[in-house]
Amino acid sequence: MKFFPRSLQSRAALVIALAFVALLSFFFVSTYFSIRSSLLARSDDEVRDELRAIAAALHPDISGAALAGILAEHRSIGESQLRFVILERRRNGIILLASEPDSTMPGDVVQHIEQHPRAPLTYATAQGTMRLIGITSADFIVGAAYNTIALDEAENSVLHVFAYYLIAGLLLGILGGIILSRYLIGPIGALANSARTILNRPDRFPARLPISNTILEVADLARSINELLDARERALDQQRSFAADAAHELRTPLTVLKGEIEVELRLMDPASPQADLLRSNLEEIERLISTVQDLLELAEIEAERELERSKCSLLDAIQYASERLHPLAASRNIFIRIPEWDVMIAGEEKRITRLLYNLLLNAIQHSAHGSQAEIRLQKTNEGCDIKIVDDGTGIPPERLAHLFERFYHTREGREERRGGAGLGLAIVKSIADHYGFTLAFQSAEGIGTTVTVHIPLAAIVG
Numbered sequence: 265m266k267f268f269p270r271s272l273q274s275r276a277a278l279v280i281a282l283a284f285v286a287l288l289s290f291f292f293v294s295t296y297f298s299i300r301s302s303l304l305a306r307s308d309d310e311v312r313d314e315l316r317a318i319a320a321a322l323h324p325d326i327s328g329a330a331l332a333g334i335l336a337e338h339r340s341i342g343e344s345q346l347r348f349v350i351l352e353r354r355r356n357g358i359i360l361l362a363s364e365p366d367s368t369m370p371g372d373v374v375q376h377i378e379q380h381p382r383a384p385l386t387y388a389t390a391q392g393t394m395r396l397i398g399i400t401s402a403d404f405i406v407g408a409a410y411n412t413i414a415l416d417e418a419e420n421s422v423l424h425v426f427a428y429y430l431i432a433g434l435l436l437g438i439l440g441g442i443i444l445s446r447y448l449i450g451p452i453g454a455l456a457n458s459a460r461t462i463l464n465r466p467d468r469f470p471a472r473l474p475i476s477n478t479i480l481e482v483a484d485l486a487r488s489i490n491e492l493l494d495a496r497e498r499a500l501d502q503q504r505s506f507a508a509d510a511a512h513e514l515r516t517p518l519t520v521l522k523g524e525i526e527v528e529l530r531l532m533d534p535a536s537p538q539a540d541l542l543r544s545n546l547e548e549i550e551r552l553i554s555t556v557q558d559l560l561e562l563a564e565i566e567a568e569r570e571l572e573r574s575k576c577s578l579l580d581a582i583q584y585a586s587e588r589l590h591p592l593a594a595s596r597n598i599f600i601r602i603p604e605w606d607v608m609i610a611g612e613e614k615r616i617t618r619l620l621y622n623l624l625l626n627a628i629q630h631s632a633h634g635s636q637a638e639i640r641l642q643k644t645n646e647g648c649d650i651k652i653v654d655d656g657t658g659i660p661p662e663r664l665a666h667l668f669e670r671f672y673h674t675r676e677g678r679e680e681r682r683g684g685a686g687l688g689l690a691i692v693k694s695i696a697d698h699y700g701f702t703l704a705f706q707s708a709e710g711i712g713t714t715v716t717v718h719i720p721l722a723a724i725v726g
Contacts, residue, residue: 276445277438284437285430292426299422303415304395307341308384311397311408314338314346319401322350344414347394349407386412451482459489515560518553522546558687562670565615565694575725576613578650579606582639585621589628597634600624603641607648609723611699619695622688623652623715630656630713647724650717658709667705668693699723 321334335348376385376396385396391411398407458473472493473486525546532539579602586600593600609616620639627637631654640651659667670690696703700720707713 274445276449277441280441280444281434281437284440285434288430288433288437292430296419296422296426300415300419303418304384307344307395307410307412307415308397310341311346311410312399314341315397315399315406315408316401318348318350319399319404319406322401322404322406338408341410342414344410344412347409349396349398349409350404392416448479451479452485455482455486455489510559514556515553518549518556522549522553525549555687558691561618562687562691562694565691565698574610574612575608576611576616577606577608578616578641578648579603581613581617581620582641582650584617585624586639588621589624592625593628593637596628596631598628598631599636600628601636601638603639605641607641607643607719608725609719610725611723615695615698619692619717620650620652622692623717626688627652627654627656627713627715630654630658632656644718647719647721650719652715652717653712654714655712658711658713659705659707660709661707664705664707668703 318334318338322331331350338346338348340346376383382398382400387394387396393412393416394409395412396407396409398405400406455473472490475483475486475490477483525542529539529542529546532542582602586602590600624637624639631637635655637655638651638653640649640653642649642651667689670687693703695701696717700723702718704716704718705713706716
């Protein structure tokens with residue numbers, strides 16, 4: 265349904281409130297009709313008692329004066345005035361005798377008295393709603409009509425009270441529904457928040473969902489998810505172990521191959537075709553060695569559990585990263601602008617420098633010739649931000665969500681892939697997660713990219 269809330273807690277609160285209001289309404293309606301029926305039955309019984317007393321004194325030869333006296337003795341019940349009707353059966357028809365003129369008694373009412381003398385009848389008059397009760401006695405039908413205004417007022421009072429209670433019950437039902445739904449659905453929301461925290465902070469393993477002691481089904485759900493997390497962590501550990509072992513096994517033969525090729529190149533004529541082939545092979549081997557080094561660094565970062573307590577100068581790290589990348593930037597005629605003031609943070613300088621190096625390398629590689637790449641350092645109320653800004657080609661929007669995946673490239677194509685193995689941003693993400701930093705990318709194709717590294721206030725030491 266379009267207007268039905270999507271939140272399970274809101275739905276539960278709404279259903280509980282509606283169920284409470286429906287139950288309260290059913291109680292009020294049944295109570296109202298029960299009270300109405302009880303009041304009418306009591307009034308009808310009192311009228312019948314009066315009619316029996318009148319019927320006991322009736323006889324065929326009763327005079328008008330005597331009848332008027334009897335009627336005067338039984339003129340009312342409680343606060344309601346009685347209007348008497350006496351019908352006498354005779355051979356030549358039925359004679360209507362009443363304590364008020366015949367015109368006040370509708371014809372259909374008279375007909376009802378003749379056909380159903382004992383059945384109660386309600387009808388409307390100028391004086392209000394009347395209820396007619398009749399009994400038979402010998403050759404007479406004796407009836408009395410009374411005004412139900414007192415009953416109507418009592419019913420209206422009951423309806424007003426019920427309306428007030430219904431409004432209060434609606435508010436109470438909504439409040440109770442919210443409280444009860446929070447009690448029932450709240451543990452599920454807590455599980456979702458915990459799962460979201462684990463998703464956003466994968467570096468905080470081992471992390472598990474809390475087991476609820478209030479709801480059995482929620483506890484079973486948490487245990488099942490924890491089992492999935494255990495299996496996930498085992499798979500990740502196996503993946504990290506395989507990557508690290510493979511990198512260790514590959515590093516030695518690749519280093520040997522590199523050394524042998526370099527020796528062969530020194531002994532060979534630089535202009536020969538074989539030298540060009542060996543130089544191409546050497547370039548590919550160096551790329552493989554770089555990939556192996558990145559894999560080893562990733563495994564090392566992910567294996568670290570304790571945060572380093574040493575101090576790191578952001579300005580020193582920025583200067584070192586920019587100096588290492590200066591030859592590449594100069595070859596592309598790209599100017600690197602760095603800040604002039606410093607911030608001291610808690611962290612290992614090697615890791616922070618690698619984070620900045622990888623981000624600045626990306627900025628240079630994706631910037632146009634003759635442009636500039638800038639590193640900005642800004643203090644905020646929540647800590648400080650490092651911004652790496654370039655005027656490059658930008659990143660397609662559909663690829664922003666995959667930037668931190670291993671071996672992922674922002675663009676397709678051979679030339680793009682020759683720049684690296686796609687592990688640079690994965691290393692950046694691992695370092696940022698390790699120290700509790702947050703990363704944000706803003707990019708537009710043809711305009712450039714801004715990468716923001718937010719360092720929380722707790723990580724700043726000077």
